[in-house]
Amino acid sequence: MEWILVILFVVAIGLLxxxxxxxxxxxxxxxxxxxxxxLMEEIQELQKQIRQIExxxxxxxAEAGVKRSSEERQLVRQVLDLHQRGYSIESIATKVQQPEQEVERLIAPFVEEGRQVVHDA
Known part of the structure; x- marks a missing residue:
């Protein structure tokens, strides 16, 4: 009986x-x-900032000295980002609530002869 108690005590200490x-x-x-x-959240935020800087x-x-207001610059950035990600002119116009002609005008300086100047990230 004593041996059983000692064994149970040792097992209890081991489990503890x-x-x-x-x-x-x-x-x-x-x-x-x-x-x-x-870390993943920070990486995503940095990628977003890098995309905006690019x-x-x-x-x-493209503007080579032409000044724009911060609102216009933000609109151009948003339009170019959507265009870069493959959105159509119509869907970009809907998202930014601008006429399609305005979206085309904003994209025009960044597109040469049918190919994009803006590089995919």
Missing amino acids: VASFFTDQTKKQDEQLERFSVS LDNEITA
Whole structure:
């Protein structure tokens, strides 16, 4: 009877120690998952900013000194982004609530002889 109690006591201590290691592993996994999600969000935000900078550079290069207001610049950026992603002129016009002729006028300086000047990201 004494041996059974000693064996059960040793097994209980072993299980207690094992539970501490399991808890630490779970906490580390959760921390790693949170870090991974945070990193992915930052990467997506950086990609969005890079895309806007690239579009701004294309706008600046095409305009060669022509000044636009910040609202016009934002509209051109949005139109070029949608065009770059393959949206049709009609769908771009609907999304930005502008006439199709205006969208074509905004895109025209960035398109040469049927090919896009704006590069795909």
